[in-house]
Amino acid sequence: MAASTAPPSGMRDFLPEDVRRREYVIGIIKRVYERYGFEPLETPALENLETLLGKYGEEGDKLIFKILKRGVHEITGEADLALRYDLTVPLARVVAEYQPPKLPRLFKRYQIQPVWRADRPARGRFREFYQCDVDSLGSTSPIVEAELCAAVADAMRALGFPDFILRLNHRGLLAEVLTICGVPADRHAEVLVILDKLDKVGLQRVSDEWVSKGGVTAAALEGLRRAFEPLPPNVDSWAKLEQIGDIFKKIGPEPSSIETLRQIRRLTERTAAFDHLTFDSSVARGLGYYTGAIMEVNVADLAGSLGGGGRYDNLVGIFLGQQIPACGFSLGLERILVVMTERGMFPPSLATSPADVMVATFDAAGAGPAMRLAGVMREAGLRVMVYPDPDRIGKQIKYADGRGIPFVAILGEDEINAGTVTVKNLAAKTQQTCRQDGAAAAILEGLSTRG
Numbered sequence: 001m002a003a004s005t006a007p008p009s010g011m012r013d014f015l016p017e018d019v020r021r022r023e024y025v026i027g028i029i030k031r032v033y034e035r036y037g038f039e040p041l042e043t044p045a046l047e048n049l050e051t052l053l054g055k056y057g058e059e060g061d062k063l064i065f066k067i068l069k070r071g072v073h074e075i076t077g078e079a080d081l082a083l084r085y086d087l088t089v090p091l092a093r094v095v096a097e098y099q100p101p102k103l104p105r106l107f108k109r110y111q112i113q114p115v116w117r118a119d120r121p122a123r124g125r126f127r128e129f130y131q132c133d134v135d136s137l138g139s140t141s142p143i144v145e146a147e148l149c150a151a152v153a154d155a156m157r158a159l160g161f162p163d164f165i166l167r168l169n170h171r172g173l174l175a176e177v178l179t180i181c182g183v184p185a186d187r188h189a190e191v192l193v194i195l196d197k198l199d200k201v202g203l204q205r206v207s208d209e210w211v212s213k214g215g216v217t218a219a220a221l222e223g224l225r226r227a228f229e230p231l232p233p234n235v236d237s238w239a240k241l242e243q244i245g246d247i248f249k250k251i252g253p254e255p256s257s258i259e260t261l262r263q264i265r266r267l268t269e270r271t272a273a274f275d276h277l278t279f280d281s282s283v284a285r286g287l288g289y290y291t292g293a294i295m296e297v298n299v300a301d302l303a304g305s306l307g308g309g310g311r312y313d314n315l316v317g318i319f320l321g322q323q324i325p326a327c328g329f330s331l332g333l334e335r336i337l338v339v340m341t342e343r344g345m346f347p348p349s350l351a352t353s354p355a356d357v358m359v360a361t362f363d364a365a366g367a368g369p370a371m372r373l374a375g376v377m378r379e380a381g382l383r384v385m386v387y388p389d390p391d392r393i394g395k396q397i398k399y400a401d402g403r404g405i406p407f408v409a410i411l412g413e414d415e416i417n418a419g420t421v422t423v424k425n426l427a428a429k430t431q432q433t434c435r436q437d438g439a440a441a442a443i444l445e446g447l448s449t450r451g
Contacts, residue, residue: 010119010127017352021337022130024350025159026112029132029331032155033110036147038134041109043090049082055089055315057288059193063117065127083116087133088289088312088328095137095326096319106138112333125304126334132307135328137316142260144327145293145311146267152297152307152329153273159336160345164306166276167296168264169283171310172257176248177281181223183216190214195228195284200303203229228282237278238265244281257292264293283308289315295329302339307331353404355385357423357443360396362412369416373409373436380440401426406450407443 007013014022030040052064066079084090091111095103111133119127134151136144149166156164174195178188194209207225210216216224231237245258261279268274285294285308292311299306309329316324340346357377359370374384385405387396393410400408410422421439424431425446434442 008127010121010125012126012128016354020351021341021346022333024346025333025336025340026130026132028158029112029155030110032158033134033151035154036108036134036151038108038110038136038151041091041094041111042113043084043087043094043111045084045114046081047084047090047093049080051093051319052082052085052089055289055318056085057189057193060085060288063119065116065118084113085117086115087111087113087131087330088135089315091133091135091137091328092312092316092326093319095316095324099320104138106136108134108136110134130333132331132333133309133328134330135326137324137326140313140325142263142293143267145264145295146271146273148309148327148329149264149268149273149277149295150271152295152331153271153276155331156276156297156306157272159340161299163300164276165278165298166273167278167280167283167298167305168261168293169280169295170257170261170293171285171290172292173244173255173261173281174284176255176257177227177244178224180248180251181227182220183214183224187215189288191216191224192284195282198228198230198282198284199298199305230282231280237280240281241279260293285310293327297331299339302335304335305332306335306339351383353406355383355403355405356447357382357407357409358385358387358396358400358403358405359409359411360387360393360400361390361410362393363390365413366390366411366416370411373411373421373439376437377409377440377443380444382440382443397424397426407446409439409443 046067049066053061056064064085065083067081067083069078069080091109095107112130114128114130116128119125121127134148136148149168153166174192175188178191179185183191191210191214194206194214197209198206203225207221210221210224231240241258241261245254248254248258265274265277268277283294283296285296289312290310291313294308294310296305296308307330309327311325311327313323313325316326359374361367361370370386374386377384387399397408406425406427408424408426410424412422415421415433419436420433421436422431422433423439423442427450432442
């Protein structure tokens with residue numbers, strides 16, 4: 001039996017059209033992030049296993065792709081390296097490794113690279129996927145969260161999403177809510193990991209897991225269901241935040257996390273984020289390193305989020321031994337591509353063919369003139385393919401038409417001797433003969449009329 005040529009489950013090959021769409025989306029996100037002063041960063045695909053373990057919670061640690069040690073350790077199963085699980089922990093390692101002046105005290109970076117997770121593949125969920133991260137380190141000011149929300153909102157709008165929602169919550173507020181509901185502190189992490197599944201599996205399934213896996217009592221369960229029940233449509237989410245604040249005021253001081261959320265909202269008032277920003281008490285972010293405000297971005301018709309993030313003031317300190325405040329947001333590129341493809345959001349002008357023009361020749365004697373003509377047209381800014389074989393002209397034209405190449409430049413013996421070229425517009429089914437040094441201008445004009 002022949003070996004399978006399909007990629008492993010949860011992995012994909014990216015054909016030219018896929019890559020063009022990916023680069024289109026990445027280009028937009030990069031331009032937005034750079035307008036906010038974020039700088040590019042890249043880190044290795046491999047990290048030391050000890051760098052990653054213990055940073056994502058028990059569930060996250062199970063999804064790390066471990067790499068066996070070389071030699072006899074293949075027998076023992078012992079691992080010392082792992083594929084990158086996310087871009088945040090590697091960032092924390094980098095910041096700890098390159099102290100000022102190599103990196104500034106206030107460091108703003110974006111990073112767009114693949115990550116790997118040993119997850120169960122599903123619609124829009126893969127084992128290898130790109131993340132588009134943007135992070136700001138060195139400040140505890142809520143301006144940081146407000147700017148991140150604004151940058152993400154600008155990116156979503158630039159990509160063509162009018163219907164996204166930025167959901168905001170705070171890990172400190174979640175901890176307070178769990179406490180007053182009667183959940184012991186040592187069960188908070190497990191309860192929050194389960195809560196993070198709410199928008200995927202629903203409140204009833206989450207409630208069942210709270211009891212079976214989280215050890216939640218019947219009395220605590222009733223309070224949790226009230227606290228995290230999704231709001232009906234058209235209900236003011238920020239009014240719910242004030243209601244929660246009022247409840248806390250009856251039993252003691254209002255948590256500082258509530259005022260932090262108010263500040264973030266006020267600071268986004270003159271940004272693209274403001275009209276999309278909602279308070280959602282159920283946003284939990286399952287990763288264990290979050291310490292403050294947490295965020296997710298969602299669109300209609302897709303279970304789960306298109307991205308998320310939050311404040312993680314203690315993560316860099318694990319590597320450095322001193323606290324460096326940090327906050328970030330990660331957009332899931334793969335899920336964005338899935339939604340944009342299904343909704344037909346890519347512009348018609350996005351290139352779908354390998355070239356603007358293909359040079360065709362009648363025989364091997366035309367190869368040299370074809371290469372020279374192609375070089376002249378490339379210098380004029382055209383994408384040019386030279387057909388390599390002396391096939392029949394009809395076959396060459398059929399190939400170009402099948403690849404979506406709009407123009408064919410035909411070089412026969414007569415054209416070569418006269419210094420001319422016959423330019424065939426395949427869509428318009430017209431052709432013209434022009435001088436070779438004028439062919440590029442004629443084709444560029446034809447492309448401009450196509451839009």
